[in-house]
Amino acid sequence: MNPRIISANLVVKLRSFYREKTAMFFTFAFPIILILVFGTIFMSQDNVAYHLCVQDLDQTNSSAEAVKTLELNGKFKITKVDPAVKAKQYVRDKRVNLVLVIPKGYEMSLMQRMLNDLNASVTITYIYDPSSSSVDTKMEILNSVLAGINQKMSGKPPFIRSVQRSILTKTYRFIEFFVPGIIAMAVMTLSLFGTVDSNTELQQKGIIRKLSTTPITRTDWILSNILYQFILAVISTLAMLLVSYAVFNVSLHMDAWLLVFILLDVFAFVGVGMILTRFVKDAQSAAAAANAISFPMMFLSGTFFPIELMPGFLQKFAKTLPLYYVNEGLRASMVFEDNMAALSYSAVIGVFAAVVFILGVIATKWEEGE
Amino acid sequence: MTKETEYAIEVDRLTKRYGDLLAVNDISFTVGQGEVFAFLGPNGAGKTTTVEVIETIRTPTSGKVTLLGMDVTKKKHDIVPRIGVLPQGFSSFDRITVRETIQYYSRLFRCMNTDIDGLMELVNLKDKTKEQYKNLSGGLKQRLGIAIALVNDPEVVFLDEPTTGLDPRARREVWEVLLGLKKKGKTVFLTTHYMEEAELLADMVAIIWKGKIIAMGSPGELIESNANYLLLTLQSVDEKVFEIVRKMGFEPVLDNHKKIAVRVEHTCDVRKILNAINDAGAVYLGLDVRKPNLEEVFLKLTGEALREDSPEMVAK
Numbered sequence: 001m002n003p004r005i006i007s008a009n010l011v012v013k014l015r016s017f018y019r020e021k022t023a024m025f026f027t028f029a030f031p032i033i034l035i036l037v038f039g040t041i042f043m044s045q046d047n048v049a050y051h052l053c054v055q056d057l058d059q060t061n062s063s064a065e066a067v068k069t070l071e072l073n074g075k076f077k078i079t080k081v082d083p084a085v086k087a088k089q090y091v092r093d094k095r096v097n098l099v100l101v102i103p104k105g106y107e108m109s110l111m112q113r114m115l116n117d118l119n120a121s122v123t124i125t126y127i128y129d130p131s132s133s134s135v136d137t138k139m140e141i142l143n144s145v146l147a148g149i150n151q152k153m154s155g156k157p158p159f160i161r162s163v164q165r166s167i168l169t170k171t172y173r174f175i176e177f178f179v180p181g182i183i184a185m186a187v188m189t190l191s192l193f194g195t196v197d198s199n200t201e202l203q204q205k206g207i208i209r210k211l212s213t214t215p216i217t218r219t220d221w222i223l224s225n226i227l228y229q230f231i232l233a234v235i236s237t238l239a240m241l242l243v244s245y246a247v248f249n250v251s252l253h254m255d256a257w258l259l260v261f262i263l264l265d266v267f268a269f270v271g272v273g274m275i276l277t278r279f280v281k282d283a284q285s286a287a288a289a290a291n292a293i294s295f296p297m298m299f300l301s302g303t304f305f306p307i308e309l310m311p312g313f314l315q316k317f318a319k320t321l322p323l324y325y326v327n328e329g330l331r332a333s334m335v336f337e338d339n340m341a342a343l344s345y346s347a348v349i350g351v352f353a354a355v356v357f358i359l360g361v362i363a364t365k366w367e368e369g370e
Numbered sequence: 371m372t373k374e375t376e377y378a379i380e381v382d383r384l385t386k387r388y389g390d391l392l393a394v395n396d397i398s399f400t401v402g403q404g405e406v407f408a409f410l411g412p413n414g415a416g417k418t419t420t421v422e423v424i425e426t427i428r429t430p431t432s433g434k435v436t437l438l439g440m441d442v443t444k445k446k447h448d449i450v451p452r453i454g455v456l457p458q459g460f461s462s463f464d465r466i467t468v469r470e471t472i473q474y475y476s477r478l479f480r481c482m483n484t485d486i487d488g489l490m491e492l493v494n495l496k497d498k499t500k501e502q503y504k505n506l507s508g509g510l511k512q513r514l515g516i517a518i519a520l521v522n523d524p525e526v527v528f529l530d531e532p533t534t535g536l537d538p539r540a541r542r543e544v545w546e547v548l549l550g551l552k553k554k555g556k557t558v559f560l561t562t563h564y565m566e567e568a569e570l571l572a573d574m575v576a577i578i579w580k581g582k583i584i585a586m587g588s589p590g591e592l593i594e595s596n597a598n599y600l601l602l603t604l605q606s607v608d609e610k611v612f613e614i615v616r617k618m619g620f621e622p623v624l625d626n627h628k629k630i631a632v633r634v635e636h637t638c639d640v641r642k643i644l645n646a647i648n649d650a651g652a653v654y655l656g657l658d659v660r661k662p663n664l665e666e667v668f669l670k671l672t673g674e675a676l677r678e679d680s681p682e683m684v685a686k
Contacts, residue, residue, distance in 0.1 A: 008478060016464070205461040210461075212427055215447075215451055
């Protein structure tokens with residue numbers, strides 16, 4: 001290993017990257033765009049208000065009061081539907097997914113109940129479009145609001161109450177859980193595609209062959225690549241954290257674990273990239289192979305959605321993916337500040353990175369016959 | 371351990387196989403110190419395989435190759451700093467400038483005192499120092515490749531097809547650089563399929579065909595021993611000329627451009643042919659008499675043209 005040779009190679013790589021403005025822009029912009037898009041979605045979900053159409057067929061003070069109660073709940077923005085129109089037709093024509101219908105005689109039934117007629121009741125109808133993905137959530141919220149009203153009318157305090165206590169000392173929003181996942185994914189993409197693209201291009205152009213007639217060794221070459229990918233990964237991570245903080249006020253715990261996980265992520269996926277390069281002949285096949293590996297990994301290892309949402313067998317599969325351990329490790333250190341968990345995740349990804357990296361080194365062609 | 375030897379390169383019964391393909395078949399030759407040695411042959415003859423074995427990139431199937439007194443299969447790390455290589459189809463990092471590229475390779479060789487300006491002057495790239503590699507023409511790229519091959523002031527320089535794919539002007543520019551190396555007394559191992567390149571630059575030429583060396587010697591010796599005749603070319607617009615020459619017992623060859631080539635033993639044969647044409651009142655526009663070149667030597671030895679674009683007008 002020769003530091004002078006490694007630094008010479010590193011300088012050439014950084015210069016090439018810096019001068020390729022388009023590649024540089026997309027390398028750093030892609031994860032930032034993801035953070036901005038998903039961040040905006042998640043932030044608005046925290047204060048989400050559903051659009052609810054209400055048709056009041058009773059047109060009394062009591063029914064108007066009931067509509068007001070729904071509005072005051074804060075979860076709904078109410079649109080009043082003309083009692084003269086047919087609710088089903090309204091759903092179809094206006095392309096809304098739900099109309100809540102307060103029946104005629106609502107106030108009368110309410111009065112009877114107030115006078116202790118326990119048989120008096122009223123049926124509220126949901127006219128809904130089952131093809132809409134959010135309609136179930138809407139109906140669940142409505143049911144819980146109506147249950148609250150029923151409970152209140154009973155005049156007795158509830159027997160079972162609930163209280164929420166977070167295991168974290170700070171209150172986090174979903175975006176704060178999301179950012180470490182995006183960091184893990186961005187570093188994976190950077191390392192995998194960076195290695196595969198660069199190695200296939202240099203091999204195709206014969207530059208590797210030329211280098212093999214100079215004193216640079218395979219170890220020097222690979223170490224300089226690792227260092228290069230690590231530098232880009234750190235810059236990209238800092239950019240993501242900065243944008244998250246500036247736009248969404250995301251504040252995460254940062255310590256040495258962040259660098260450890262970035263480094264292990266780099267080692268693991270540079271290793272995978274080196275193995276892929278051995279088996280693909282040209283840059284196009286290399287990109288396809290890298291996509292085939294990175295895309296399932298992105299969606300199945302808990303970067304975008306919690307793996308608890310997946311079927312059982314996919315959850316088991318997710319836990320075999322290296323990116324899962326980087327995701328969880330980064331969350332353990334940056335969100336939960338749990339060093340023991342971070343240590344155990346780093347051990348798993350560390351073993352994977354070591355094995356894959358060694359295989360990658362063996363797979364890297366430097367001289368004929370290797 | 372290295373031993374001083376009068377030969378920079380010694381190849382003894384080298385054979386190289388790729389599976390069932392016999393690329394190089396039991397060849398032997400030596401290259402003297404300070405000599406320009408041209409390895410001449412058509413595409414696929416085994417030139418690059420041979421040079422890559424000598425450069426330590428490939429391992430021989432059998433035979434022994436010694437470079438600067440060291441076995442190439444055992445002393446790669448000692449050999450590499452002492453050689454310079456311009457590989458076939460040389461390429462470099464697209465967005466790195468000429469100066470930065472030379473600096474980069476210089477640092478790989480751990481050369482503290484490389485005269486980068488001197489190298490750029492040698493290959494005539496001084497006005498292109500800030501130009502990125504991707505913006506250079508084919509000839510400039512090859513010249514940069516030669517400069518890189520010289521960053522470590524090597525004792526032996528390998529140039530694998532340095533002018534292939536270049537236009538005639540760019541080729542001549544590269545030849546100028548190679549003549550400069552020759553003047554500096556470098557040992558140069560040149561592979562080429564351009565016979566004029568070998569004739570112009572080489573002290574010694576080995577002709578390789580189908581993995582075998584079929585002739586070796588100085589260009590003059592090869593021509594003298596394999597093509598001891600004169601070549602008369604007549605630029606004719608008159609079809610009668612062909613018949614006149616043929617009837618005289620010669621074997622003229624007519625090409626598409628109405629040129630006739632005739633192989634003759636002596637200058638008096640030229641005179642006889644010209645007199646016969648004049649006597650018959652036939653017309654030709656010009657003539658050329660010259661000694662054969664390595665192209666004709668190769669043709670005579672193999673029955674094939676050295677290059678696909680070779681003129682095929684020469685009589686067999």
